[in-house]
Amino acid sequence: MTPPLPAGAATAVPDTGASSGTGAAPGVHRVVRADHGALLVVPDERLDAPPLRAVLDRDGLAALVGGGPGDGADDGADHGPEHAADGSEAPARLVPAVGDRVVLVERGGVLAVGGLLPRRTALVRDGADRSSREQVLAAGVDVVLVVEHLDPDPAPGRVERLLTLAWRSGARPVVVLTKADLVPDPDGMAADVARVAVGVDLHVVSAATGTGLGPVRALLGPGTTVVLVGPSGAGKSTLVNALAGAEVMTTGERRADGRGRHTTTHRRLVPLPGGAALVDTPGIRGVGLVADEASLDRAFADVADLAGACRFRDCAHAGEPGCAVAAAVADGELDPRRLESWRRLAREAAHQARRADAAAAAAEKARLKARTVAYHRAVRGGGGVQRP
Ligand SMILES: Nc1nc2c(ncn2[C@@H]2O[C@H](COP(=O)(O)OP(=O)(O)OP(=O)(O)O)[C@@H](O)[C@H]2O)c(=O)[nH]1
Numbered sequence: 096m097t098p099p100l101p102a103g104a105a106t107a108v109p110d111t112g113a114s115s116g117t118g119a120a121p122g123v124h125r126v127v128r129a130d131h132g133a134l135l136v137v138p139d140e141r142l143d144a145p146p147l148r149a150v151l152d153r154d155g156l157a158a159l160v161g162g163g164p165g166d167g168a169d170d171g172a173d174h175g176p177e178h179a180a181d182g183s184e185a186p187a188r189l190v191p192a193v194g195d196r197v198v199l200v201e202r203g204g205v206l207a208v209g210g211l212l213p214r215r216t217a218l219v220r221d222g223a224d225r226s227s228r229e230q231v232l233a234a235g236v237d238v239v240l241v242v243e244h245l246d247p248d249p250a251p252g253r254v255e256r257l258l259t260l261a262w263r264s265g266a267r268p269v270v271v272l273t274k275a276d277l278v279p280d281p282d283g284m285a286a287d288v289a290r291v292a293v294g295v296d297l298h299v300v301s302a303a304t305g306t307g308l309g310p311v312r313a314l315l316g317p318g319t320t321v322v323l324v325g326p327s328g329a330g331k332s333t334l335v336n337a338l339a340g341a342e343v344m345t346t347g348e349r350r351a352d353g354r355g356r357h358t359t360t361h362r363r364l365v366p367l368p369g370g371a372a373l374v375d376t377p378g379i380r381g382v383g384l385v386a387d388e389a390s391l392d393r394a395f396a397d398v399a400d401l402a403g404a405c406r407f408r409d410c411a412h413a414g415e416p417g418c419a420v421a422a423a424v425a426d427g428e429l430d431p432r433r434l435e436s437w438r439r440l441a442r443e444a445a446h447q448a449r450r451a452d453a454a455a456a457a458a459e460k461a462r463l464k465a466r467t468v469a470y471h472r473a474v475r476g477g478g479g480v481q482r483p
Pocket residue numbers: 273274275276277300301302303304325326327328329330331332333334345346347348356357358359360376377378379
């Protein structure tokens with residue numbers, strides 16, 4: 096799917112005058128673009144430097160290495176199964192994602208990825224195909240901009256889904272409503288969307304007129320990484336260009352023939368003049384949720400608050416006596432659509448957790464079986480038997 100990296104990208108190891116001989120591009124680098132075999136990276140300290148091409152091991156993975164300076168403290172939070180230790184002795188090997196911090200090594204005169212630093216945050220979606228269960232959309236992000244258009248009408252369910260995903264990432268979610276110039280009452284529409292964006296800042300912008308960009312710009316302090324997610328045509332790349340003050344990303348209308356529906360086809364980190372970085376992403380359609388109870392409770396803080404007053408601790412808000420959630424719906428205090436949305440996402444999260452558990456159990460079984468086979472082989476071989 097991803098087009099190949101530009102042929103012009105540097106492949107040779109640059110002469111940096113490093114005397115240690117431990118690598119020709121010292122320091123932590125940031126992934127600007129990830130492909131199957133290689134990454135485009137820039138120095139973490141100089142995001143606007145010309146990108147270097149660094150090859151990956153043949154499996155396309157990179158070993159997780161200890162944290163380094165500039166990585167920030169790992170809060171120990173679980174930002175998805177890829178991040179979580181699975182209890183095995185081998186160091187985890189992960190698929191590097193845009194925004195990841197990597198260390199580089201020289202291998203046969205070529206720049207290679209030596210390791211991946213632990214992720215502070217990761218925006219993760221359920222994989223589009225079966226082979227990759229979960230897909231890291233962006234790593235090391237501070238803010239997730241949930242971008243939704245005001246024209247056509249915003250879809251509250253999509254905002255709720257993306258906010259849940261955003262909360263799960265460990266980064267701070269913010270909603271941006273675009274194309275304010277195309278509707279008569281942007282603020283009225285924003286008030287409606289604000290009802291599904293509980294505890295989240297919301298900004299109304301028009302890239303066409305420049306209205307409302309100030310508060311979004313204020314999020315972009317030096318060293319901050321902001322990822323934009325939202326449907327195709329929401330105006331993510333247009334917003335990136337407006338914030339960058341240059342045409343860094345191609346933008347466009349959806350084509351009527353249904354081909355090339357997504358103008359942006361790959362995720363990319365865009366350095367901004369002030370030292371911040373934006374990650375532009377292709378429009379997501381029906382994004383699979385990677386959520387848990389905690390992220391749902393953040394995204395649906397109003398429902399969670401009400402649920403605290405239900406008579407039964409494990410109330411499913413499905414007709415139980417003393418249900419505060421049902422009472423709020425009856426009083427017109429809680430939109431039934433929102434309750435239904437919460438239900439759907441909670442079901443999805445539970446289903447996903449079961450799937451992850453089953454996968455972990457299968458992996459553990461395979462690991463034990465491999466050890467047993469090795470043990471019997473050793474016994475038959477009569478050599479020095481190592482206990483499993
Ligand atoms: N009138 C108006 N048009 C806008 C605004 N923002 C974006 N557009 C237009 O909306 C269309 C889609 O914008 P893009 O920035 O390409 O959308 P995108 O979210 O990057 O879409 P994908 O890359 O497909 O995910 C373009 O024709 C833009 O010119 C806005 O604030 N006002």
